[in-house]
Amino acid sequence: MTASLSSVSVVFGREFRAYFATPLAAIFLVVFLALAGAMTFFVSGFFARGSADMAAFFTWMPWLFLVLLPAIGMRLWAEERRSGTIELLMTMPVAPWTIVLGKFLAGWAFTGVALALTTPLWITVNWLGSPDNGVIVAGYLGTFLMAGAFLAIAACISTLTKNQVIAFISAAIVTFILVTAGLELVLGAIRGWAPYWMTEAVAALSVLEHFQRITQGLIEAPTLIFFGSLIVLALMINTFLVDLKKAQ
Amino acid sequence: MTTLVEAHGLKKRFGDMTAVDDVSLSVSRGEVVGFLGPNGAGKSTTMKMITGFLEPDTGTAQIGGHDVWRDPAAAKAKLGYLPEGAPAYGDMPVADFLTFCGKMRGLRKAQLNNRLAEMAERVRLTEVWSRPIEALSKGYRRRVGIAQALIHDPDILVLDEPTDGLDPNQKHEMRNLIREIAPNKSIIVSTHILEEVEAVCSRAVIIASGKVVADATPRDLVGSKDDGRAIQIRIGSPEEASVIEKIKPLADGAELEVMERINGSTRVLLRYNDKPEDTRAIETRLKSADLPVEEVGIYRPRLEDVFRDVTTRIH
Numbered sequence: 001m002t003a004s005l006s007s008v009s010v011v012f013g014r015e016f017r018a019y020f021a022t023p024l025a026a027i028f029l030v031v032f033l034a035l036a037g038a039m040t041f042f043v044s045g046f047f048a049r050g051s052a053d054m055a056a057f058f059t060w061m062p063w064l065f066l067v068l069l070p071a072i073g074m075r076l077w078a079e080e081r082r083s084g085t086i087e088l089l090m091t092m093p094v095a096p097w098t099i100v101l102g103k104f105l106a107g108w109a110f111t112g113v114a115l116a117l118t119t120p121l122w123i124t125v126n127w128l129g130s131p132d133n134g135v136i137v138a139g140y141l142g143t144f145l146m147a148g149a150f151l152a153i154a155a156c157i158s159t160l161t162k163n164q165v166i167a168f169i170s171a172a173i174v175t176f177i178l179v180t181a182g183l184e185l186v187l188g189a190i191r192g193w194a195p196y197w198m199t200e201a202v203a204a205l206s207v208l209e210h211f212q213r214i215t216q217g218l219i220e221a222p223t224l225i226f227f228g229s230l231i232v233l234a235l236m237i238n239t240f241l242v243d244l245k246k247a248q
Numbered sequence: 249m250t251t252l253v254e255a256h257g258l259k260k261r262f263g264d265m266t267a268v269d270d271v272s273l274s275v276s277r278g279e280v281v282g283f284l285g286p287n288g289a290g291k292s293t294t295m296k297m298i299t300g301f302l303e304p305d306t307g308t309a310q311i312g313g314h315d316v317w318r319d320p321a322a323a324k325a326k327l328g329y330l331p332e333g334a335p336a337y338g339d340m341p342v343a344d345f346l347t348f349c350g351k352m353r354g355l356r357k358a359q360l361n362n363r364l365a366e367m368a369e370r371v372r373l374t375e376v377w378s379r380p381i382e383a384l385s386k387g388y389r390r391r392v393g394i395a396q397a398l399i400h401d402p403d404i405l406v407l408d409e410p411t412d413g414l415d416p417n418q419k420h421e422m423r424n425l426i427r428e429i430a431p432n433k434s435i436i437v438s439t440h441i442l443e444e445v446e447a448v449c450s451r452a453v454i455i456a457s458g459k460v461v462a463d464a465t466p467r468d469l470v471g472s473k474d475d476g477r478a479i480q481i482r483i484g485s486p487e488e489a490s491v492i493e494k495i496k497p498l499a500d501g502a503e504l505e506v507m508e509r510i511n512g513s514t515r516v517l518l519r520y521n522d523k524p525e526d527t528r529a530i531e532t533r534l535k536s537a538d539l540p541v542e543e544v545g546i547y548r549p550r551l552e553d554v555f556r557d558v559t560t561r562i563h
Contacts, residue, residue, distance in 0.1 A: 084335030
């Protein structure tokens, strides 16, 4: 077990540093912060709302993340397959799941860095008024969990191709479906022909539904289980797909 | 002699194509096995199965006594592997990449630093130690690949075309390196450069269309064809076909085979299956028939001839 944990941390270290080996990481962070700022202040009218909370910020997170996390996850496996380094990784004396987990955690930590850089907004809110900081903590927790789920899906999809662009687009499409699943727009389109259980199943997949509840300050078991099981399931499929696809 | 690599009945199909068909191989400590074959013969696929990267359809592979599929961690711990093309993380400096590989292999602190220092010196990487791998020349990149495979001082080394794309000096260096580390290890080297096999390998295994067609020392391989029952002649004429037609009746029932054509002269082999023929008699006969024959002599096969012979016969 200690050997497994240590290989998770070795993979984590390499992958996390790899994000900063190219200017790409800096560009991601700048784009994310600029978009998040623009949406919060200009589109949602952060100041005009006159309310000391971060709802104007969190509302945009699912939509930003469905572009950002496929971009963070796209290289995780596609690049290994393209360059052939997957052959090195898979002939190391470690269990494949430790590599899958190490890579995922590195991407997740990178997302954590991006989120941490938005804390000046939190400070601003506290300076301007007296917000319910518990709700904001819940909001950050929900955002981080959602990021984990999107990233696990993006990593999983990147095992299927050697091309990062294809990995990015496919992951963005899948996360888009997950985000929109609960919208009336989508449900209405299904309800017409699909059986009741199917409509309910699609609605239950809705990331937005769970995300909105947690950003309102409701940290509930179903939400935690929803995001947690999305992550675990995607990582299990990821491990399986790596083994299936590695040699192609 | 301890057997460190034992592969048995390896088979692998990709769709309709059988890439590897019942390949068995065993390698003892101290042996350097040259794995030869035309492109697409199944060399890389076999190596991938031995290293545990690719699961065979049937058959088993053992590394240092551990089954690669039932006990992968123990087997892979004893193995160093240089995949085809020496893949590496291009954005990493040499030192970081080797540190990563060492840590993945369970090396820590002092032990890791010792091994890194040894690799820098032995594989001669000191000059490029802190440069990113993508900025290195092909020769250095290949050396990084070797260092990566040697970092944990494995008993078994599998090298897939370690000299491919290197210049003659680099090839020479790589061969010296392999010879240096050979005595205490089992090494499998794939290549299609035959002089390399004669230079570094104690055994040659030739594979064609997924099957092992020869397995012997390079000397024995050549010796097996060297029975003194064939005569080679060199024709110095561009109209070789008509010359060959004229030689046929004079050759005393030999089977004629064109070996190679270089600079307008053709090497032809007269194969006598049962009786050794008198070279002198043939020469006199051909010369008196006024044919453009330049050279007549007993055929001493080269490894190249053996290679062509065993890899083309089965088609």
